[in-house]
Amino acid sequence: MLPRRLRTTIAVAVTGLLATGCTLAGGEDHADDAATTVTLATHDSFAVPREVLEAFEQRSGIRIEQLKQGDAGALANKLVLTKANPVADVAFGVDSTFASRTLREGVFERHTPDAAGQGPQRYALDGRGADRLTAVDVGDVCVNVDREWFASHDVPEPRTFADLTRPRYRDLLVTPxxxxxxxxxxxxxxxxADSGEDGWRDYWRDLKANGAEVVSGWTEAYTQEFSGSSGEGPRPIVVSYASSPAAEVGDDGSPRTRALLDTCYRQVEYAGVLAGTDKPRQARQVVDFLLSREFQRTVADNMYVYPTRSDVELPEAWQEAAPLPEDPAELPxxxxxxxxxxxxxxxxxxxEG
Structure with missing residues (x-):
């Protein structure tokens, strides 16, 4: 979801995310002195405009303190390891690849915001997860290509997973x-999902034989190895996000990169009230805030993900550069x-062996 989201680099640059443990509003405390502090555990990419947060804090009497926990996997692991003594009251950023583990471990308690019926329920998890985790944003992972590189080298852009193993794309792909x-x-x-549980290993053998490079994380892959980013690396194919091209729009208004929509995997980020919180009412209000129109309208510009509410439109520039994939792959x-x-x-x- 998202972890995970391109959005770390851009969100940090644009909004200046605050240090771990400080209030999201930062600087002068605008909340009432008697406000209840609710701790929100998040991944490192979480961002919200100051004015939107302050309006919620003043309206609710709740002061939100952010606790960053790394990417989506690190966040999920921390929540499981500390479930007997939760580090926070609310968590945001557990994505669909790790959510089932947190649910199996009983990390979250029941809460379904009223706004869940405005679209987020489309992304509800199986079984008991539907009333414990609420979808806040969608950040589908897709292969991205540098359109200018392919045009200048007179090589057709790949379209499918199978294309990535063809000789003409040798040494061009980098993935985290x-x-x-x-x-x-x-x-x-x-x-x-594409090759099946019996075929995926052969597919990865073919990728390896075709020179696909694997690096430790998204930042290295996208900002250092990918030719279509500011890093101007040597490889014109990268595993990133469906939203990434929205950050690569040229002076002419056209995106310099493209997400291959036949290679996308649905990644959803969820929020929930942590079991064991001593502030359940206020924690539920914070989850509700993440589903509000005010917050949902900010997620594209601030975290480079898609809102889950169906009544919140994407920025106009995203319509061409970064449409939400219509038929991404998913596994239960x-x-x-x-x-x-x-x-x-x-x-x-x-x-690696």
């Missing part, structure tokens, strides 16, 4: 590792939970 990166894991799941959450660690282990043996 599925063992250490949320988008890398989403890409692995996408290949499993229980299948991901059952197979994730084994798949990663097999991938390590195959690609």
């Amino acid at each position: 590792s599925p063992a250490t990166s949320s988008p890398g894991l989403a890409f692995l799941l996408a290949t499993i 959450s229980n299948q991901v939970d059952r197979g994730r660690e084994d798949w990663i282990s097999q991938w390590r043996e195959l690609y």
Whole structure:
């Protein structure tokens, strides 16, 4: 979801995310002195405009304190390890590749915001997850290409997973590792959905034989190795997000990169009230805030993800540069939970062994 989201680099640059443990509003405290402080555990990419946050704090009497926990995987692990003594009252940023683990461990308690019926329920998890985690944003992971590179080299852009193994695309792909990166894991799941549990290992052998490079995380892949970003790296194909081209619009208004919509994997980010909080009423209000129109209208520009509310429109520039994929790959959450660690282990043996 998202982890994970391009959005870390841009959100930090645009909004100046605050240090771990400080209030999201920062600077002068605009909340009432008697306000209740609610701790919100998030991934590192969380961002919200100051004025939107302050309006909520003043209206609700709740002061939000942010606690960053790394990417989506690190956040999920921390919530599980501390479930007996929760580090926060609310969590945002557990994505669909890790959500089933947190639910199995009983990390979240029941709460369904009234606004869930305005679109977020389209992304509800299986079974008991539907009343414990609420979808806040969508950040589909897709292969991206540098359009200018392909045009200047007179090479047709790839379209499918199978294309990435063809000789004409040798040494052109870079991907974050599925063992250490949320988008890398989403890409692995996408290949499993595409090739099946019996065929994905052969597919990755073909990728490796075709010179696909694997790096530790999204930042290295996108900002250092990818030719279509500011890093101007050597490789014109990268695993990133469906929203990434919205950040690569040229002076003529056209995106310099493109997401290959036949290679996308649905990644949803969720929020929930942590079981064991001593502020359940205020924690529920914070989750409701993340589903409000005011907050949902900010997620595209501030975190480079798609809102889940159906009554919130994307920025106009996204309509061409970064449309939401209509038919991304998905695996059932229980299948991901059952197979994730084994798949990663097999991938390590195959690609790193």
